[in-house]
Amino acid sequence: MSFISFAFHPQINAGISAAGYSTPTLIQLRTIPPILAGRDVLGLAQTGTGKTAAFVLPILQRLLKGPRGKLRVLILSPTRELAEQTHTAIVGLGRQTGLRSMTIYGGVSAVPQIKSLRAGVEMAVACPGRLLDLMGQQAVNLKGIEVLVLDEADRMFDMGFLPDIRRILAALPTPRQTLLFSATMPPEIRSLANEFLRRPVTVDLGVSRPVETVSHAVYPVEQTRKVELLLDILRMSSSGQVLVFTRTKHRAKKLAEQLIKAGLSATSLQGNLSQNRRQEAMDNFRRGRVKVLVATDIAARGIDVTQISHVINYDMPDTADAYTHRIGRTGRMAKLGTALSLVTQEDLPMIRTIERLLGRSLERRKQAGYDAG
Secondary structure, three states: OOHHHHOOOHHHHHHHHHOOOOOOOHHHHHHHHHHHOOOOEEEEOOOOOOHHHHHHHHHHHHHOOOOOOOOOEEEEOOOHHHHHHHHHHHHHHOOOOOOOEEEEOOOOOOHHHHHHHHHOOOEEEEOHHHHHHHHHOOOOOOOOOOEEEEOOHHHHHHOOOHHHHHHHHHHOOOOOEEEEEEOOOOHHHHHHHHHHOOOOEEEEOOOOOOOOOEEEEEEEOOHHHHHHHHHHHHHHOOOOEEEEEOOOHHHHHHHHHHHHHOOOOEEEEOOOOOHHHHHHHHHHHHOOOOOEEEEOHHHHOOOOOOOEEEEEEOOOOOOHHHHHHHHOOOOHHHOOEEEEEEEOHHHHHHHHHHHHHHOOOOEEOOOOOOOOO
């Protein structure tokens, strides 16, 4: 099946072709028709399955009819990086439509954002905090919102945005079309969906497990020898971008410095960086100027780099869901990926939890001289 079957406007088909899309992913096949029909949709699918295009394309189709220069679509995102990536997708797919999009997030001056709103846009991709600031200043008019998208809803809950989201939802007009996309479905998000979605079409593509295009393996190691082992692994993986996860931002910064000192091309993405430094780190990684990006879970939310070949857990995550989110950064859009974990004795209970989630044992790899027993 091809995108032609959706009967998009020729201007949208031009954007699809320019993006190199040919065959819709499963989440796109299942959600685009009900979105085009104006239904509320609850879409549950793993990271990297094409959720952004699943809502962007039918929204563009809708916006081709109706007024221009009026804010009609609001997309809520958990992070600045994800907001920018969604905006970039809108610009690319809608390049022939003349429809305009903008981003709204903190860490930068609000003045250009207010100017863009006054100039007139049809779509805004916003992080909840800055959007509420602009609402308080009466700098944004949400009375014309026809479509609301809650993107990565579980991540927004993890980051404590649920009260902010409720305040924003209370300010939006009804009726409207509401689309909620998430990789996992904790009870709080289920409650939010039940409260604000009207008779939604639910598309559940098995959210609990990491994508099947990823292979998994663990390396037993003593905590004090993790840096040495990581260097050996990185020197063996000659191609592709590598995303390394640490538990704390201090460790992310220190580990990146150690990798650079060892002669590797690396950078870090963590909460102490300014927005400009964060953007510079992401751009360098996305464009392949650096091979290794060391990040924390919070800082990595919204990373969308299709050429990541390896995700390495330098520190194991605290939950199996967090493991799923980390691993979802590789093996994207049907490409093959590798997930490696550096595991100490203390991590074994989490390994068993992940194995139950996967329904199989993780491959044990032993590097000479590093076995933690």
